[in-house]
Amino acid sequence: MLYSYGRMKIAIIGFGTEGRALLHYFCGKGHELTVFDLKRKEIQAEFKGKAKFHFGPDYLDNLQGFDLVFRSPGVPYLTKQFDPVRQKLTGLTRYFLEKCPCEIIGVTGTKGKGTTATLICEILKKDKGRRVFIGGNIGQPPIAFLDQLKKDDLVVLELSSFQLQDATVSPHIAVVLGISPDHMDHHANMAEYVEAKKNLVKFQKKSDFAVIDVDNEYGEDFAAATAAKVNRVLIKKAVNEGGFIRVGRLVVKRGKTGTIVGTKGETGLIGEHNLKNMLAAAVAANLAGADVLAITDVIKEFRGLPHRLEFVKEFAGAKFYNDSASTNPQTTIAAVRAFDGPIILIVGGADKNTDFSPLGHELAHNLNVRTVVVMGQTKPKIEKAVEEAIIKNGGRNPALELITAESYQEAFMVARMLAREGDTVLLSPACASFDMFSNYQERGDIFRDFVMDLA
Numbered sequence: 474m475l476y477s478y479g480r481m482k483i484a485i486i487g488f489g490t491e492g493r494a495l496l497h498y499f500c501g502k503g504h505e506l507t508v509f510d511l512k513r514k515e516i517q518a519e520f521k522g523k524a525k526f527h528f529g530p531d532y533l534d535n536l537q538g539f540d541l542v543f544r545s546p547g548v549p550y551l552t553k554q555f556d557p558v559r560q561k562l563t564g565l566t567r568y569f570l571e572k573c574p575c576e577i578i579g580v581t582g583t584k585g586k587g588t589t590a591t592l593i594c595e596i597l598k599k600d601k602g603r604r605v606f607i608g609g610n611i612g613q614p615p616i617a618f619l620d621q622l623k624k625d626d627l628v629v630l631e632l633s634s635f636q637l638q639d640a641t642v643s644p645h646i647a648v649v650l651g652i653s654p655d656h657m658d659h660h661a662n663m664a665e666y667v668e669a670k671k672n673l674v675k676f677q678k679k680s681d682f683a684v685i686d687v688d689n690e691y692g693e694d695f696a697a698a699t700a701a702k703v704n705r706v707l708i709k710k711a712v713n714e715g716g717f718i719r720v721g722r723l724v725v726k727r728g729k730t731g732t733i734v735g736t737k738g739e740t741g742l743i744g745e746h747n748l749k750n751m752l753a754a755a756v757a758a759n760l761a762g763a764d765v766l767a768i769t770d771v772i773k774e775f776r777g778l779p780h781r782l783e784f785v786k787e788f789a790g791a792k793f794y795n796d797s798a799s800t801n802p803q804t805t806i807a808a809v810r811a812f813d814g815p816i817i818l819i820v821g822g823a824d825k826n827t828d829f830s831p832l833g834h835e836l837a838h839n840l841n842v843r844t845v846v847v848m849g850q851t852k853p854k855i856e857k858a859v860e861e862a863i864i865k866n867g868g869r870n871p872a873l874e875l876i877t878a879e880s881y882q883e884a885f886m887v888a889r890m891l892a893r894e895g896d897t898v899l900l901s902p903a904c905a906s907f908d909m910f911s912n913y914q915e916r917g918d919i920f921r922d923f924v925m926d927l928a
Contacts, residue, residue: 474539475563480504484536487545488526489515489786491565494614495543496520509533524633529699534910543568546635549659550669562654566636570644575626579609581637582650582686583724584804587611587778588742589648590631592754595775599767602625609636627761634660634669643676647701648757650750651689653803667691674699684715684756686749704760706752708745717754723748723772725755725765732765735772742777744811765834780917782808790894793924796901797917801825802832805903809839815896816842821849822904822916832903833858837870844874844891848884850908852877871911881909881916885923 481504485492497519499506513528527535532730533554535543542561544550555562564837570577580590587610594607594811609630622628630644634656652667674683674695681701685692688707696703702785704715706726711717716725722797723735734755755768777783780798787793799805800822809816814851818836829851835843836859847855859875874891878884888898900920902913910916 475552475561481540481580482538482572482904483507484509484539484542485524486533486536487548488870489545491545491549491614493517494542494616495565496524498619500524500617507539509536516598530914544639546633550638551661551665552634561656562639564639565614565616566630566632567610567642570617570640570642572619573615573622573626574624574626575622576646576761577628577630577644578646578648578758578761579673580648580650580753581632581634581670582648583649583655583801584655584799584807585746586631588631588660588747589650589750589754589757589780590629592751592771592775593648593758593761593926596631596754596758596763596767596771597627597629597761599770600763603762605629609633609866611829618669619773632673634666637672640672641676641799643672643674643681643699643701644670645677645680645685646757646760647673647677647699648684648753649673649686649692649695650753651686651746652695653689653801654828655766655801656825658920667694673699674701677701681889682757682760684709684753684760686753687712688749700884704756706749706756708748715744716756717751718748720753723752723755725752725759727759733753734768740772741775742773744807746811747777747782760795765928773878780913782811783917783921785921786927788924788927789892791892791896791898793898794900795917795924796899797906797913797920799901799903800905800913801827802835802903805832805901806835808901809842810901812841812897814841815893817844817846817891817896817898818842819846819848819884819888819898819900819920820903821847821855821884822853822902822906823849823908824854825905827851827854829855829858829903830910833860833862837862840870842870842873843896844888846876846878846884846887848881849902849904851904855903881919882923883910885920889923889927 485508509532536558598604604626611631626910677699683699683701684704687705705712706716721737722733783795785793796808906913908917
């Protein structure tokens with residue numbers, strides 16, 4: 474471990490959510506603190522005089538002389554300025570994993586992390602004898618509640634590849650959802666992205682558990698990378714340990730006992746991808762001690778998180794769904810497949826060096842997709858992917874209407890004007906939001922406002 478209990482010189486790289494949480498945590502603990510950020514940020518009064526601040530384009534040029542260098546997730550791990558201080562480099566997640574006094578359930582995957590982590594937390598909260606905390610990529614940075622934790626508490630963490638990249642400790646229960654290409658503007662390649670996520674299971678012990686979606690092409694690689702007892706999650710085939718679907722029933726199996734925890738079509742979430750999220754959450758919560766009644770109750774009642782296939786409103790016979798959290802093609806494909814009947818899809822946004830050919834193929838072959846309204850920075854790439862799939866790959870959806878919009882508002886208005894009774898209008902961008910918005914939440918909030926204003 475990097476950490477000592479005496480006075481340390483600590484550098485905090487990045488003054489976003491995690492950087493501010495780190496500064497707040499270390500203030501008053503007797504350390505010498507310095508914050509570095511590319512952009513000049515407002516400094517709250519509580520921090521003035523308690524830390525030094527360096528802002529500007531050369532903010533990474535002088536990192537020597539520190540005992541610890543905390544990297545925020547938004548700053549790539551392989552940034553060359555970190556090379557001279559890599560032995561001192563750490564992150565909020567690594568620090569928390571090494572310091573946490575209680576058991577942790579960690580959840581990673583390309584998408585579905587927030588839904589699954591929240592499901593686990595909601596199930597475990599029904600166990601009144603144990604306090605449950607949730608944080609990471611959802612809620613608050615976990616360091617905010619580190620000093621409150623006791624041995625018998627339980628922590629659920631949603632963890633991104635950025636947060637896991639320098640981890641040296643794995644959680645007691647690791648949940649690995651589907652892995653697909655994402656953040657290729659941040660990682661050197663797909664292999665680096667996958668290896669970062671493998672840190673969730675790589676340091677587990679035989680006494681730990683791993684819950685892994687093995688329908689995914691990377692699932693068995695994660696199973697092979699851990700010493701923990703593996704519980705597999707599958708949709709179309711039974712497993713010896715884990716979760717699966719049998720005759721429309723969600724089943725959790727441990728040893729020789731299989732227990733039904735829900736019924737397909739009678740859950741609060743739609744889409745096959747959410748069946749796997751619910752199964753993974755049920756298995757993980759059961760391994761953590763949750764009883765079956767708590768699992769079945771939550772699976773039936775849970776209606777999902779904002780911006781994730783969120784039903785907004787029905788207007789003039791058309792239903793409007795906000796799936797702004799879908800920031801890559803694979804999750805938009807899953808969203809489209811969740812619906813029966815005609816779909817008007819709003820897609821496009823900021824570019825993350827993404828390959829849109831799988832999305833183009835889906836839209837060219839999915840006969841439910843009637844119209845695609847394309848917007849944002851990725852507009853030309855998505856148009857090209859769809860057109861190539863229709864022309865070159867024998868697309869079965871030649872009547873697909875492809876419309877470009879110059880703004881977000883125009884994209885919505887076009888979709889609204891084209892919507893007919895029985896249609897689904899789906900915002901599922903398959904892209905990041907940073908070309909037009911501060912984050913996907915703002916993008917989803919504005920879509921929700923547009924819909925609610927319909928009258």
